Amino acid sequence: MSERQLAMVMDLNKCIGCQTCTVACKTQWTNREGREYMYWNNVETRPGKGYPAGWEELGGGFDGSGALREGEVPSVSAQYGTPWDFDLEAAALGGEVAAQGTPRAGPNWDEDAGGGEHPNAWFFYLPRICNHCSNPACLAACPRGAIFKRPQDGVVLVDRARCEGQRYCVAACPYKKVYFNAKSFRSEKCILCFPRVEQGLPPACAQQCVGRIRWVGYLDDEAGQVHQLVRRWQVALPLHPEYGTQPNVFYVPPLPGPPRFDAQGKPIPGSARIPLSELEALFGPGVRKALATLEAELARRKAGKPSELLDTLVAFRHAEMFRLGAGSGLVPLGRRGVKSLDPGR
Amino acid sequence: MDLADPRFDRASAERFAADEARRHDVFVAFDRRSGKFTALPGCEGSSVDTLRLDDIDWSIDPALSGTWRMKLRDGTVEVTPAFALFARELARFAPEKVRALTGVHPSIVDTLARDLTRAKVAVLTLGFAIGKHFNGMLSQRAIASLAAFLGRLGPEGGLNTENEWSIGGLGGLSGFEGRYTHRFASGFVSEFMMGDGFASPERAFDDADFRRATGKDEARYVKEVSELVARTEGDAGEKRGKPWWKETDTFLLFADARFRRNKGRYREAFLEHARFVAYGDTRMSDFATYADVLLPCTSAYEAWDLRTNPGYHRFANLAVPPANLTPIGEAKSEWEIATLIAEKLQALALARYERTKDERSLRIPDPTHAQAGFHPLDRLVEEFTLGGKLRTDRDAVEYALEHVEQFRPETARTMVERGGFLVLNDKAGKSSPLYPDRPYSTFENNLHLNQRFETVSGRLTFYVDDPAWIAAGAHVPTAHEPLASRRRPFLLMTPHARWSIHSTYKVSPLLLRLQRGRPCAMLNPAAAARRGIADGDEIRIFNELGEAILVAKLAATVPPDAIVLEHGWEPFMYRGKNGHNALVGDMLNLLEVTDGWGHLRFGTAWDGNQHAYDATVDVAKAGGVAGR
Structure with a gap:
């Protein structure tokens, strides 16, 4: 265990699946040097196979007795998806532009496909990063002791000097958020942008999120919104808690959506578009209580009464979503992307 | 009588x-x-x-x-009274009738009506999508008229559309102090005529389609539309409606991927017609590959630019090239390229004059659109650059910041300091004040100050007193059937894309890897199963106008009678460069071509649009046979 634990909350009711987080992470960390196929941050449409495809079927994590479960290393071509390239020169010469290779999988393969049947189809987006677990299966599985949790914030990292690329961690992570870099022959993963965090800045995925769905802060910081959402209101829940790794990324589950239509096209009062069983399968039995709390607060607000919870979830002030120690917040506007305005033109 | x-x-x-x-x-x-x-x-x-x-x-x-x-x-x-006529027309669309027409259950109509009436603020937001159907414009008008029924305007709601901000002072950038007037063509008519548009409807639709959608047989409808369009051709037709110029055959275009966008046999017709195309873009679009001369432009983030947005938000964003930017190849901003072209034209004209001493070398006659009756080529650069003040993208941005009252008091430096944007000041509100601390809502001036709307009645106008609209039964708001043929089972819907802005960024590998890497069509799983199509199969969609090869993506969210395909794919991303728009046989809507009554006069507020949702198609596994 670390002395403190940094955590992230994501409100799935606000995620629009724009993948700005994915692109922010990709361009910052994984668009080069053997990491091209990796998406430390991905956003998948649920229901769907996810990324890597079928990751929930690949084992890993701990069983009821606390022992590591068997896990598999996903296939790059069939499950992660080979990052295909394009011969754009061909277009310039009057040819066609096609992906080189046959795309079979990718980080956003099932985007918006959804489940159910029209007109009662349903889906929601599930953004995923490393959960920086309190009981990381990757750490437990590494025969080299190359994976560690930083004491000051609980961020799970790979010690590249110790890693020998044996991939036990890839198989052991039930979320499949550790990746093998064939070029460097090391395991690599989300580092929660610790170089940014050390400067008081949120991870790139969180800062860039246009929907303001991500809060970042220390779980023991009682005044922080992360603590409020996870501990006080208990509306933010871990993904697949049954995997036994004690994740530190928490999700505000999606509300059940509009009512379903009957065969005549009439809405069925009290029905839910998203089956509760699907949400329980993802977020555990705490979903019922979390949804009840959210709905009660929504009702309060609709009745014109104040709701501290909803005010927090709306996230009126971006900087308040991140409490990362003294001087934390966002980069001051004037310093963001500063451009030259040469006075001597 | x-x-x-x-x-x-x-x-x-x-x-x-x-x-x-x-x-x-x-x-x-x-x-x-x-x-x-x-x-x-x-x-x-x-x-x-x-x-x-x-x-x-x-x-x-x-x-x-x-x-x-x-x-x-x-x-x-x-x-x-016109309002009573409107009410009478509305009675034709009782909830049960609406259900038969649309499948929308009466209880939903009822709920919507109650919600709109009871909500503290009820805003109707209208975008472009409905207008992509042949008679969608009528539906848009009917929806807009709800604002009157709700009695909502201003802070209580009402109608929110585009083109709202009042931003003045930019005339100097292109106005030439009134010495010239533009030949401002109607976009949808021009493109239709340029693309040999009348060649497609005959194959795409049949008489029954026309009768259903217009009440007229095909021959009569096409004849009436073509006669109207013929009246507005060229300089002579400019004041008669939707103008277009057939003789345009030499093009200097920037960032106009028109082969991606246009329908039917546009590409072939354009290439048959065009004598010379110079084209500037930041990227190699499909259209760019056909240009005679290709001009490489700096991208949106490599040039100075000031982007305002008509009505969506109250900001103007500043783009400034990054420090130490090394341009790719010879890329230049569009402003610089245009200035260089002006210089070259002037130099060529002067050289010819030196050679021939023929004054005609220096004067392009234009009796209708130039005050002096001609365009003087020996003064082209001076006029184009406003005496040398407007030569570059940066000049243009600084001119705008200096001259647009609604941008004051901001400068490029203050904009950079606050993160690259300014907030429009209170002068930018058009039909309402733009308060610094409150959301903008339209039409407060009409509601509180009793200012007239920009309509012929001065009010929300229900009655169009034009013979064509009356003959079509559209003199009051109503709804008409679509034109899309019923011979094919799937309506081809091509909405705006998630992964591109139209076709910009469409070939970005970064973004393609977040899709399926090639054009894909979303199909309802049950409909696909009936055709033996599985997710990931290569399929062809086809109709009387052609076919396109894509990948099937099964999606429960898609209705069983539609194929949803994000727009913006470049034709060169399809096999044989056969893009999906070749399957769309558009037809001009007579009511959109009609012009001249009251406020329905051609301009930015009254033009038509292409009907992208006019095509029905069938689908089969590529190489397979269609059929249930």
Whole structure:
């Protein structure tokens, strides 16, 4: 265990699946040097196979007795998806532009496909990063002791000097958020942008999120919104808690959506578009209580009464979503992307 | 007199019974207070410009229902208020009828009506999508008219569309101080005619389609539309409606991926017609591959630029090239390229003059659009650059910041300091004040100050007194059937894309890897199963106009009678460069081509659009056979 634990909350009711987080992470960390196929941050449409495809079927994590479960290393071509390239020169010469290779999988393969049947189809987006677990299966599985949790914030990292690329961690992570870099022959993963965090800045995925769905802060910081959402209101829940790794990324589950239509096209009062069983399968039995709390607060607000919870979830002030120690917040506007305005033109 | 002719419903007051009754810009109401007909204040032909019904000189209580007898010069007629006519038309669309037409259950109509009525603020937001259907414009008009029924305007809601901000002072960038007037063509008519548009409808639709959508047979409808379009061709037709210029065959275009966008056989027709194409873009679009001369432009983030947005938000964003930017190849901003072209044109003209001493080398005759009757090539650069002040993208941005009142007091430096944007000041509100601390809502000036709307009646106008609209049964808001053929089972829907802005960024590998790497069509799983199509199969979609090869993506979210395909794919991303738009046989809508009544005069506020959702298609596994 670390002395403190940094955590992230994501409100799935606000995620629009724009993948700005994915692109922010990709361009910052994984668009080069053997990491091209990796998406430390991905956003998948649920229901769907996810990324890597079928990751929930690949084992890993701990069983009821606390022992590591068997896990598999996903296939790059069939499950992660080979990052295909394009011969754009061909277009310039009057040819066609096609992906080189046959795309079979990718980080956003099932985007918006959804489940159910029209007109009662349903889906929601599930953004995923490393959960920086309190009981990381990757750490437990590494025969080299190359994976560690930083004491000051609980961020799970790979010690590249110790890693020998044996991939036990890839198989052991039930979320499949550790990746093998064939070029460097090391395991690599989300580092929660610790170089940014050390400067008081949120991870790139969180800062860039246009929907303001991500809060970042220390779980023991009682005044922080992360603590409020996870501990006080208990509306933010871990993904697949049954995997036994004690994740530190928490999700505000999606509300059940509009009512379903009957065969005549009439809405069925009290029905839910998203089956509760699907949400329980993802977020555990705490979903019922979390949804009840959210709905009660929504009702309060609709009745014109104040709701501290909803005010927090709306996230009126971006900087308040991140409490990362003294001087934390966002980069001051004037310093963001500063451009030259040469006075001597 | 034919009392059944609805034109008489807008007849005039007794005191206008003579000449003014024939004016379509004077509107009258039956005043229940005085028991007489009276001209309404605020209409285009009114001598007063307020909408007030109560003022020092008048107090009007207009009848909105009933029928009234009006004495005209040649007899007495029975008249009905336009609003009552509208209500009568609405009665044709009772909830059960709507259900039969659309599948929307009456309880949903009921819920929507109650929600709109009871909500504290009810805003109707109208975008482009509905107008992509052949008769979508009529539906848009009907939806907009709900604002009147709700009695909502301004802070209580109402209608929110685009083109709202009032931003002035940019005329200097392209106005030439009034020495020249633009040949401002109607986009949808020009593209239709450029693309040999009349060649497609015959194959794409049949007589039954036309009768259903227009009430007329195909031959008659096409004849009426083509006659209208012929009237507006060239300089001679410019004031008669939607203008277009057939003779344009030499093109200098920037960032216009027109082969991606246009329908039917546009690409072939354009290439047959065009003599020379110079094309500037930041990227290699499909259209760029056909250009005679390709001009590499700096991208949106490598040039100075100031981006305002019509009505969506109150900011203007500044783009400034990053420090130490090394341009890729010879890339330049569009401003610089245009300046260099102007310089070259002038130099060539002067050289020719030196050689020939022929004044015609320096003067391009233009009796209709140039004050002096010609364009002087020896002064081209001076005029184009405003005496050298506007040579580059940066010049243009600084000019705008200096001259646009709504941008004050910001400068490029203050914009950079706050993160690259400015907030439009209070002068930018057009139909409402733009408060610094409150959301913007449209039409407060009309609601609170009784300012007239930019319509011929000065109000939300229900009645279009144009023979074509009356003949079409569209004189009051209504809805008409689509034109899309029923011969094929799937409506091809091509909405705006998630992964591109139209076709910009469409070939970005970074973004393609977040899709499926090639154009894919979303199909309803049950409909796909009936054709033996599985997720990931290569499929062909086809109809009478052609076929396109794509990948099938099964999606429960797609209706069983539609294929949803994000737009923006470049034709060169399809096998044989056969893009999906070749399957769309558009037809101009007579009502959109009609022009000249009241406020329905060609301009930025009254033009038509392409009907991207006019095509139905069938689908089969590539190489397979279609059929259930």
